[in-house]
Amino acid sequence: MPAAIDLQPFLSFAAVFALMLGAAVGSFITLITYRLPREEKIGLTRSRCPSCKATLTPRDLIPIFSWLMGRGTCRHCKTPISIRYPLTELATGLGTAAILLWQGELSAVSIALIGFWWVAVAMVVTDLEHYLLLDECQIALALFGLLYGWATGADLTDTLVAVLVGGVGSAGIKYIFLAVTGRDGLGWGDVKLFAVAGIWLGHALGFIPLLVFSGLLGVVMSLVWRIAGGGKFFPFGPAILAALAVLIFYSPATATFWQLYGENLSRLFSL
Ligand SMILES: [Zn+2]
Incomplete structure (x- = not known):
C-alpha cells in the first residue's frame, strides 16, 4: 500500500481547504469548458466578459462569491452571467470536500477519486453544453x-x-x-x-x-x-x-x- 497522510487530527480544516481548492478548480473548469470546445487558448490570455469584453480582475474571479456579489450579472455591463458558473464551482468544491472527509486521509486513492470528480464535472458541463x-x-x-x-x-x-x-x-x-x-x-x-x-x-x-x-x-x-x-x-x-x-x-x-x-x-x- 502506498503511503498516506492521516487527516483525522485536522479534518475540519482539511475539509474547508478542500472546499476552497475545489471551488478554485471549478472556476478553472468553467474556463476550460468555455475555451476548449471553441478551440481558444488556455492560460495565455486574461479572462474577458464575453459580452462587453472587459478584462476580468481578480475581484471578478473569486469562485461563487463574485457571482453572488454581482447578483448574477457582469460588474461592467450588467449582462446576466449564467448560474452554471457558480453551480460548477460549488459542485466541484463540495465534491472535493466530501471525498476528503469520506477518505479521511491524503492518499493516492483519495487524490485519484478527487481527480475523477474534477474531470467528471468538466465532462458533464461540455457534454450538456456542446x-x-x-x-x-x-x-x-x-x-x-x-x-x-x-x-x-x-x-x-x-x-x-x-x-x-x-x-x-x-x-x-x-x-x-x-x-x-x-x-x-x-x-x-x-x-x-x-x-x-x-x-x-x-x-x-x-x-x-x-x-x-x-x-x-x-x-x-x-x-x-x-x-x-x-x-x-x-x-x-x-x-x-x-x-x-x-x-x-x-x-x-x-x-x-x-x-x-x-x-x-x-x-x-x-x-
Ligand atoms: Zn460585461
Whole structure:
C-alpha cells in the first residue's frame, strides 16, 4: 500500500481547504469548458466578459462569491452571467470536500477519486453544453484511473481486458443500435468513455452493471431534462459518469470487489 497522510487530527480544516481548492478548480473548469470546445487558448490570455469584453480582475474571479456579489450579472455591463458558473464551482468544491472527509486521509486513492470528480464535472458541463466529451478530459480520466488502479492493487491484465471489453462492447452496441433504430444513439466520445471506465473498474465484468446502470440513468435523466425544458436530446456522457461514480464510490477497493464478483459469477456458470 502506498503511503498516506492521516487527516483525522485536522479534518475540519482539511475539509474547508478542500472546499476552497475545489471551488478554485471549478472556476478553472468553467474556463476550460468555455475555451476548449471553441478551440481558444488556455492560460495565455486574461479572462474577458464575453459580452462587453472587459478584462476580468481578480475581484471578478473569486469562485461563487463574485457571482453572488454581482447578483448574477457582469460588474461592467450588467449582462446576466449564467448560474452554471457558480453551480460548477460549488459542485466541484463540495465534491472535493466530501471525498476528503469520506477518505479521511491524503492518499493516492483519495487524490485519484478527487481527480475523477474534477474531470467528471468538466465532462458533464461540455457534454450538456456542446454534446462533446473532450479527448483532453478522457486522457486525464484515464491517468487518474491508472493511479487508482495502482493504489488499489488492480491486476494489469484484468484492467487491459476491461478497457478492450468497454471499448469494443460499446462500439458494438453503437452499431447494433444504429442498424435497428436508424439513429446514432451512442457517440464516439461515449465509446471512448466506456473504454476509459474499464481502467477504473479494473475488471471486464464491470462493463455489464455499468452498461445497465447507465442505460437506466440515461432514461431517467433524459426525462427530467425534457420536463425541465432542456431540449429533445440528452447527452449520454453524464449518465455513464454517474453510473461509473456509483460503481467506484460504492467500494473503495473496487478491484477486490470485481474479483469477488467475477469469482461468484464464474462459479454460477460452472454449476
Ligand atoms: Zn460585461
